[in-house]
Amino acid sequence: MTLVDLGIPRLPTSWRDTSLPGDRPRTPQLVDSFGRVATDLRVSLTDRCNLRCTYCMPAEGLPALAREKVMTRAEIARLVGIAVRDLGVRQVRFTGGEPLLRRDLTEIVADVAALDPRPEISLTTNAVGLDSRAEALRDAGLDRVNVSLDTLDPDTFARLARRPFLERTLAGIEAAARVFDLVKINAVLVRGVNLDHAADLLSWCLERGFELRFIEQMPLDADHAWDRTAMVTAAEVRELLGERFTLAPDAEPRDGAPAERFVVRSRDTGERLGRVGIIASVTEPFCGDCRRTRLTAEGGIRDCLFAHTETDLLGPLREGAPDDVVADLWRTAMWGKRAGHGMDDASFVQPERTMSAIGG
Ligand code: SAM
Secondary structure, three states, X not given: OOOOOOOOOOOOOOOOOOOOOOOOOOOOOEEOOOOOEEXXXXXXXXXXXXXXXXXXXXXXXXXXXXXXXXOOHHHHHHHHHHHHHHOOOOEEEEEOOOHHHOOOHHHHHHHHHOOOOOOEEEEEEOOOOHHHOHHHHHHHOOOEEEEEOOOOOHHHHHXXXXXXXXXXXXXXXXXXXXXXXXXXXXXXXXXXXOHHHHHHHHHHHHHHOXXXXXXXXOOOOOOOOOOOOOOXXXXXXXXXXXXXXXXXXXXXXXXXXXXXXXXXXXXXXXXXXXXXXXEOOOOOOOHHHXXXXXXXXXXXXXXXXXXXXXXXXXXXXXXXXXXXXXXXXXXXXXXXXXXXXXXXXXXXXXXXXXXXXXXX
């Protein structure tokens, strides 16, 4: 009698064992057992970063992956190709670590833009060094950029990022604004550090036509210093911004997007100033509508930021596994995705890997 006979899903032990785990249906897409379909792929291009944000990395950094463990340009193109051709992925976002630290980023973008069907391609970056590369990235096929910027105050930036690079980030944002139609800014608010800067940051973004999104701080820091009672909640951000602006829920459907969006108007004149998003991953989780699958820099699949396990695709790929086998390993990895990230469970354990190591 086998485990399958007993109704217990069995995971393949080697890529050569291609039998389906228990009850996984034979659908081409990345479905999970709760009926969600992942169409949005986040690819971490490197675990290295040139900042040391307090909510992400330790001051001394993390041991970097050996170069040979990180996916090469050709391996990235092959895996993303499998995702868009065989698995129904439609959006690809490059992240890290800091993806601009890859010298071959432009070529990677061009490879993915040449795929058929062509996915939408975006980049999450701290923008340090983007000023000299934005145009080439756009020409290679990059559609959108999200830049992380938590404050406009140089001292606070240096305190949060542990590097005095505000000017370089701003230069990168300026270049991005020149070449891309839409620039989104991501900000994490930390009590006692940059919470008071939230409304100024929003003003600055609205004046320039950038869409700002505040992200609730998640327990993915290297120092394990995250504290639910101290974190800045989405409700608090709404209240704080409401003191300076009028916020109304955006009528446009959210369509699986993590941010709840609000139309921002002037409190004095009622003039529409733009939009702001709030990503309440902790207090108002949106796991039920999650459409993400994640590929780490060393070619592992994670079905969730808070997963404790990964499925290695790079090993099988390097051992000669054909595309259909890799695609099936990916499907199996996603089939086991949990209903939610479980942060509200008493049994919740913070993943060992930080946001920078998983790919934020
Ligand atoms: N280096 C790039 C950047 O700065 O955008 C990409 C990687 S970074 C890990 C991606 C995003 O994750 C950034 O916007 C960062 O602010 C966010 N992030 C990192 N740690 C976080 C945490 N503990 N909670 C919430 N967001 C976090």
